[in-house]
Amino acid sequence: MRYGGGWDPAAPAGEVPDLTNLLENLDMRPFTTRAAACIGILLGATGTAHADWAVNMPRGVTPISRDVYDLHMLIFWICVIIGVVVFGLIFWSILRHRKSKGAVASQFHESTTAEIAWTIVPFLILVGMSVPAAKTLVEMEDSSDSDLTITVTGYQWMWHYEYVGEDVEFYSKLSTPRTAIANIDAKDEDYLLAVDNRLVVPVGKKIRFQHTSEDVIHSWWVPDLSVKKDAIPGYVNTNWARIDEPGVYRGKCAELCGRGHGFMPVVVEALPEDEFQQWLEEKRSAQQAAAGGDADRVARLSGQ
Amino acid sequence: MSAVIHDTDHHDDHGPAYGWKRWLFTTNHKDIGTLYLFFSLAMFFVGGLMALVIRTELFQPGLQIVDPHFFNQMTSMHALVMIFGAVMPAFVGLANWLVPMMVGAPDMALPRMNNWSFWILPFGFTLLLLTLFLPGGAPAAGWTLYPPLSLQTGAAFPFAIFAIHMLGISSVMGAINIIATIFNLRAPGMTLMKMPLFVWTWLITAYLLIAVMPVLAGAVTMLLTDKFFGTTFFSATGGGDPVMYQHIFWFFGHPEVYIMILPAFGIISQIIPTFSRKPLFGYSSMVYATASIAFLSFIVWAHHMFTVGMPLAGQLFFMFSTMLIAVPTGVKVFNWIATMWRGSLTFETPMLFAIAFVILFTIGGFSGLMLAITPADIQYHDTYFVVAHFHYVLVPGAVFAIIAAAYYWMPKWTGHMYDEKLGKWHFWLSTIFVNVLFFPQHFVGLAGMPRRIPDYSLQFIEFNQISTIGAFGFGFAQLLFLYIVVKCVRGGEKATSHVWEGARGLEWTLPSPAPYHSFETQPEVK
Numbered sequence: 061m062r063y064g065g066g067w068d069p070a071a072p073a074g075e076v077p078d079l080t081n082l083l084e085n086l087d088m089r090p091f092t093t094r095a096a097a098c099i100g101i102l103l104g105a106t107g108t109a110h111a112d113w114a115v116n117m118p119r120g121v122t123p124i125s126r127d128v129y130d131l132h133m134l135i136f137w138i139c140v141i142i143g144v145v146v147f148g149l150i151f152w153s154i155l156r157h158r159k160s161k162g163a164v165a166s167q168f169h170e171s172t173t174a175e176i177a178w179t180i181v182p183f184l185i186l187v188g189m190s191v192p193a194a195k196t197l198v199e200m201e202d203s204s205d206s207d208l209t210i211t212v213t214g215y216q217w218m219w220h221y222e223y224v225g226e227d228v229e230f231y232s233k234l235s236t237p238r239t240a241i242a243n244i245d246a247k248d249e250d251y252l253l254a255v256d257n258r259l260v261v262p263v264g265k266k267i268r269f270q271h272t273s274e275d276v277i278h279s280w281w282v283p284d285l286s287v288k289k290d291a292i293p294g295y296v297n298t299n300w301a302r303i304d305e306p307g308v309y310r311g312k313c314a315e316l317c318g319r320g321h322g323f324m325p326v327v328v329e330a331l332p333e334d335e336f337q338q339w340l341e342e343k344r345s346a347q348q349a350a351a352g353g354d355a356d357r358v359a360r361l362s363g364q
Numbered sequence: 365m366s367a368v369i370h371d372t373d374h375h376d377d378h379g380p381a382y383g384w385k386r387w388l389f390t391t392n393h394k395d396i397g398t399l400y401l402f403f404s405l406a407m408f409f410v411g412g413l414m415a416l417v418i419r420t421e422l423f424q425p426g427l428q429i430v431d432p433h434f435f436n437q438m439t440s441m442h443a444l445v446m447i448f449g450a451v452m453p454a455f456v457g458l459a460n461w462l463v464p465m466m467v468g469a470p471d472m473a474l475p476r477m478n479n480w481s482f483w484i485l486p487f488g489f490t491l492l493l494l495t496l497f498l499p500g501g502a503p504a505a506g507w508t509l510y511p512p513l514s515l516q517t518g519a520a521f522p523f524a525i526f527a528i529h530m531l532g533i534s535s536v537m538g539a540i541n542i543i544a545t546i547f548n549l550r551a552p553g554m555t556l557m558k559m560p561l562f563v564w565t566w567l568i569t570a571y572l573l574i575a576v577m578p579v580l581a582g583a584v585t586m587l588l589t590d591k592f593f594g595t596t597f598f599s600a601t602g603g604g605d606p607v608m609y610q611h612i613f614w615f616f617g618h619p620e621v622y623i624m625i626l627p628a629f630g631i632i633s634q635i636i637p638t639f640s641r642k643p644l645f646g647y648s649s650m651v652y653a654t655a656s657i658a659f660l661s662f663i664v665w666a667h668h669m670f671t672v673g674m675p676l677a678g679q680l681f682f683m684f685s686t687m688l689i690a691v692p693t694g695v696k697v698f699n700w701i702a703t704m705w706r707g708s709l710t711f712e713t714p715m716l717f718a719i720a721f722v723i724l725f726t727i728g729g730f731s732g733l734m735l736a737i738t739p740a741d742i743q744y745h746d747t748y749f750v751v752a753h754f755h756y757v758l759v760p761g762a763v764f765a766i767i768a769a770a771y772y773w774m775p776k777w778t779g780h781m782y783d784e785k786l787g788k789w790h791f792w793l794s795t796i797f798v799n800v801l802f803f804p805q806h807f808v809g810l811a812g813m814p815r816r817i818p819d820y821s822l823q824f825i826e827f828n829q830i831s832t833i834g835a836f837g838f839g840f841a842q843l844l845f846l847y848i849v850v851k852c853v854r855g856g857e858k859a860t861s862h863v864w865e866g867a868r869g870l871e872w873t874l875p876s877p878a879p880y881h882s883f884e885t886q887p888e889v890k
């Protein structure tokens with residue numbers, strides 16, 4: 061059974077953050093220190109870097125993410141308008157039809173016309189809404205004609221990326237130090253959003269992602285790409301992104317996957333095409349060298 | 365709605381037994397209703413404590429008070445306790461108290477089964493809560509228990525599943541009893557279309573319960589055999605399918621959502637007309653809307669699964685069917701507003717909670733509509749936006765309706781008026797803090813904070829702190845509710861039989877407190 065177990069089943073111990081140790085650290089702090097920390101918390105002294113308050117969905121950097129953002133804002137404003145009307149009527153009634161102001165109750169209690177109206181009108185609004193929604197959905201689901209395919213595999217608790225047909229693959233794990241998680245060291249801006257190996261991709265290319273998992277269900281999510289897909293053992297799910305602007309885009313695992321669920325970020329770095337090719341070449345030769353080195357060592361040790 | 369010809373003459377000749385035996389052996393609908401309601405209140409505080417553990421850990425980034433594994437146990441148990449321990453038993457308790465009085469019956473149709481369906485609950489929950497102390501702790505895979513993660517649960521697994529079976533049996537028996545009562549014990553003249561809406565919504569809810577609780581039982585039983593008996597229903601390596609579990613679970617899960625809200629619709633449809641001094645607007649359209657919602661609830665389940673990789677046609681179908689639910693739900697809200705419109709409104713505590721329900725539930729409905737839009741749901745799914753959404757429909761939705769019902773009928777139950785001033789305090793504190801608690805969660809969710817995480821990155825700090833402050837405020841406000849209830853049970857201004865000026869319905873023809881056997885002679889309804 062793996063409940064409450066180690067941090068990372070695939071990598072050697074000590075290389076990756078280990079929550080078991082982390083919590084030992086926590087518990088070793090004397091109670092008074094912890095109590096003081098709690099008071100500090102209550103006073104609002106969080107002692108960490110502050111990022112801006114974020115209040116809305118990012119518009120993102122792909123055509124799809126912008127469509128999704130537009131849909132989100134459209135349905136949001138539809139709700140706001142309906143809300144203003146509905147809540148306006150409620151408050152009008154609360155203010156004007158109160159007994160204390162001498163309001164006398166009328167006894168009407170039926171109107172087929174009204175019932176039909178407030179059935180048909182919302183229905184028509186929904187039909188109007190469903191057209192752009194369906195259109196975007198159809199586009200999202202079309203991952204054909206891709207320029208590059210990357211297989212993303214979820215593990216408890218890290219990601220594995222394989223550039224299909226390119227001979228490049230690697231794991232990607234949280235690199236936030238566990239001392240920061242345990243509130244011993246300060247937290248930097250990328251707290252819980254930094255990894256050891258970023259997923260590097262080219263801009264302007266249609267990238268097809270294939271999602272699967274080796275243990276439990278995870279979900280690979282990058283808000284700026286509007287890409288979220290469950291990684292399910294035994295399944296290969298696909299989706300895609302075409303990134304417009306070079307940059308670093310961060311996300312998280314979105315499906316509860318156990319103890320380390322909050323600690324498996326996704327970091328995508330989009331490079332211009334030529335820089336990407338260069339990176340890919342370097343990565344490939346580095347991996348081949350490492351593999352070759354291993355082969356040499358094996359050969360030497362076995363005396364051949 | 366229905367006029368009553370004559371008051372019942374009642375004889376209090378055989379009252380309750382004395383001492384603990386009264387409660388253990390009781391077959392009386394009022395005693396059992398009271399048991400359900402106090403049990404539900406107790407579970408509300410237990411689940412609330414778990415929520416406070418969650419909110420305390422989330423007050424600040426970093427890990428402060430609990431291990432992430434324990435955090436996951438808290439989120440899972442909080443949901444199980446609140447859904448199966450607080451909200452559902454509260455509605456069954458209200459049905460026990462009110463359905464016989466509303467349809468003019470002396471008691472529930474199946475009193476002995478009634479006793480059993482309640483007494484299963486404390487045992488079920490003892491079992492479930494004790495799993496916290498087993499090796500590996502309580503279930504930590506979320507209340508949805510998705511495999512393969514849920515199969516990593518430790519020793520708690522079979523106990524939790526057995527507990528879920530017990531809760532399911534209890535719910536199904538409660539539902540059978542309610543259906544039997546409504547169909548067999550209605551007073552002469554009370555046709556179906558003259559029943560109070562609370563009775564109607566519960567009748568439909570009871571059918572939902574009977575339809576879907578066995579589905580949940582089947583799903584968790586398959587988990588059990590996968591874990592212990594070598595089956596591979598949900599294991600891909602054995603030829604099974606982990607996504608199939610999610611389909612089965614949500615075939616139960618979505619109707620379950622309506623099980624927790626339809627009786628609330630019924631309560632609000634009783635309270636708003638009373639304090640508007642006007643009949644409910646669009647009675648029959650309310651009944652049809654409830655039935656349509658119940659029907660639609662069976663064909664929308666996969667909207668919880670837009671990220672699992674469904675075929676395009678499936679995603680389109682579930683998007684359209686889910687959007688459709690907005691129509692009958694909108695009809696309900698419009699009818700409530702039309703009921704208030706040009707009424708003669710007063711704002712006693714039950715009415716305050718009912719109005720807050722209409723407004724805040726509608727906000728939850730709006731976010732629900734947003735979540736129905738599949739491409740946008742890809743971004744919202746499994747974030748705090750979803751957490752905000754379902755807490756808006758469950759807390760200022762279902763829970764506010766339960767509280768409103770408690771204030772509304774408490775004078776009938778106890779024979780005393782509750783303390784109106786404290787009730788208003790309770791209302792304002794609850795309403796302000798519930799929004800401080802849940803509204804910011806929309807923002808962090810949209811900005812990218814996943815749900816079910818014990819630690820978060822720095823752009824989410826402020827809203828999480830506001831949310832935690834709201835949680836403590838809301839939690840402490842409920843202690844005031846407990847105080848008000850206890851005070852009202854123990855004494856207070858004598859309640860008249862009619863209690864509220866604008867109240868209509870058979871229960872108000874009974875004296876306050878209502879006699880032990882509600883209607884010994886059936887009233888006649890015109």
Ligand SMILES: [Cu+2]
Nearest residue numbers: 313315317321
């Ligand atoms: Cu995860």
Ligand SMILES: [Cu+2]
Nearest residue numbers: 618621665668
């Ligand atoms: Cu649903």
